[in-house]
Amino acid sequence: MIEVEHLSKIYGSTPAIQDVTFKVEPGEILGFLGPNGAGKTTTMRILAGYLPASSGSAKIAQYDVHEDSMAVRRRIGYLPETPPLYPDMTVEGFLHFVARIKGVARKVRRDRVNSAMERCNLTEKRKVLIRKLSKGYRQRVGIAQAIVHDPPAIILDEPTVGLDPRQIIDVRNLIKSLAGSHTIILSTHILPEVSMTCSRVAIINRGKIVATNTPENLVAQLAGGSGYELEIDGDEEAAQQMIQVLPGIRFVESIANKDLPPNRSQIRVVSEPGAEPGRDIAAVLIGAGVALYEMRRTRANLEDVFLELTTAEKILPIVDSDASESSSESATEAEETTT
Template sequence: MIEVEHLSKIYGSTVAIQDVDFSVNSGEILGFLGPNGAGKTTTMRILAGYIPSSTGTARIAGYDVHEQSMQVRQRIGYLPENPPLYPDMTVESFINFVAQIKGIAAGDRIIKVNSAIERCQLTEKRSVLIRKLSKGYKQRVGIAQAIVHDPPVIILDEPTVGLDPKQIIEVRNLIKSLAGQHTVILSTHILPEVSMTCDRATIINRGKVVKTDIPANPTQDSPLKSSYKIEVEGDITPIIPLLKNIPEVIELQVNPIENNYHSAISILAQPNQEIGKDIAAIIVNSGLGLLEMRRDRPTLEDIFLEVVGTGEVK
C-alpha cells in the first residue's frame, strides 16, 4: 500500500533523509521509529505531499506522491505533529468543514462526519468549541479530520506527543482500532508507542533507515542473541565445560553467590536458539539443584539500542 524507494531530502548542505527504503502492507500499522531529529517528520511530510523529495520515489495505493499528487491526497489522511485545528469552531462544524474540503458529496457528508465523530469517541464533545477541549480530545479531533473521508492510508506524525498517560492510552486504542480497515504509518520516538500499537517497526537514524521489518514485539526471529539466567545449588565445576560445549553457546559467565554453594550462571546463545532443555538436562543429570532458569528475550528497546546507540530514548 505504501512503497518508498531511495527517498532523499536535502536542504542546501543539510541532508534531512538519505536513500530511505521501506514499505507498508495493506491493513498494517507500521511504526516509523527514531530519535528526535532522525528524519521522521520529513519523511511523513513527503508522503503526505506537503513537501517534495529531492530524489527517490514514494507510491501510495499505486500512485506516485509527486507525479499524481491529487490522487494520493484523496487516498490519505494526515495528522501532523501539531493538528491543524480551528479553535473557534465546534468539533462537528470543523469535521463537516474538512469533509467539504475533501470533496465528500453533500448526500454522504452527514453519515461520514457522524462516523468519524463516533469512531473517535467525540459524540459528547461535538458541540463544544475546539479551544475548550483538552489536548487529548484535540488529538482525537485531529484523527477524526484525517479519517472523515475514509482513506485507505493514514499518516500520523507523533500522535501522542504531549499527552498525559490516560490520554495516551485512549489515543493508542483509537489508532489500533484503525488497523485492518486502513493502512497506518505512525512516526514516533517513544518505544512503548510502537510495542503497544504497531505490527512492525522500521528504525531511522540520522536520516537513514538502519533496520526494517522488525516485529513490534520481537519474541521470535529476533536478530539479537538470546540470554539465559540460571541459579544452581552445588559444585558447578564439572558442568561448566559441558555447558560451554553446547554448540549454540557463545559466552558463559559464573557469579558465585555466598549461600551454600549457590551459583548464578549467565549464558549468551545464538539468535533464535532454544537451548533451555539442554541446559536443564546437564544440570539435573549432574545431580545439582536447578533453583531457577529464566530466558531473557530481546525487546524492541534492545534492537533499537543495538542499531541506534545508547543515547537517551524516551
C-alpha cells in the same frame, strides 16, 4: 498502497534521509520507528506533500507524491505531531470546515462528519469548543480530521505523545479499529504500542532504513537478548566455562548485583537463535555440584531489536511480511549477513 523507493532529502550538504525504501500493503499498519533526528518526520512530511524530496519517488494509491500532489492529498489523512486545530471552533464545526476543505461533497458531508466523530468517540463533545478539551480529546479530534474524508491512507506522526496511559490505550484502540479499511503509517517512540498495534515495522536510523519486517520476525532475526539468567553458589568462572562450551550458546557473562547473598553470583547466558539449551545448562551445573538457586528464561523483545539496530552500524536485509516462511529462516539470513 504506499510505495517509497530510494527517497532522499538533503538540506545543503546535510542528508536528513538517504535512499529510504519500503512498502505498506493495503489495510496494513506499519510502525515507523527511529530515534530523534533519524528522519521519521521528514519522511512523513514528504509522503504528505508537505516537503519535496531531493531524489527518489513515493507513490500513494499509485499516484506519485511529487507529480500528482493534489491527487495524493485527496487520498491521505495526515496527523502531524501537533494536531492542526482551531481552538475557538467546536468539534463539529471544525470537522465540517475540514470536510469542506478536503472536497467532501455536500450531500455526504454530514454523514462523514458524524462517522468520524463516532469512530473517534467524540459525539458527546460535538458542541464543545476545542480549547476546552483535554489533550487526549484534542488528539482524537486530530485523528478525526485525518479520516473525515475517508482516505485510503492515513499518516500519523506521534499520535500518543504527551498522553496519559489511559488516553494512550484509547487512541491505540482507535488506530487498531481503522486497520483493514485504511492503510496506516504510525510513527511512535512507544515500542510496546508498536508490538500491540502494528502488523509490520520499519526502523530508520541516521536517515537510512535498517530493518523492515514483522515485530516477531525482527525479534527472531536479532535474538541476542534471548537466553537465561542464573543465580548460583559456586565457582563463577568455572560455571561460565562449563556453560560456554555447550551447544547453542552464543556467550556467557557476569551480571553485577550487590544485593545477592555472600558467595552467590548472577550469570547471563545468551543462546543462539532457535536454540533451547536450558536443560543442558541445568544438567551440567548440577552435575558439577554447583548450587543453582534460580534459572529464569529471558526473551528478546522489540526494544532489544530497536536498541541494537540504532546503537550500532547494522542493517538487516529488507524482508516483506510474506517473504519469510519461518522465524528460523529469518534468523539464519540475518546471521549470514551480520557475521
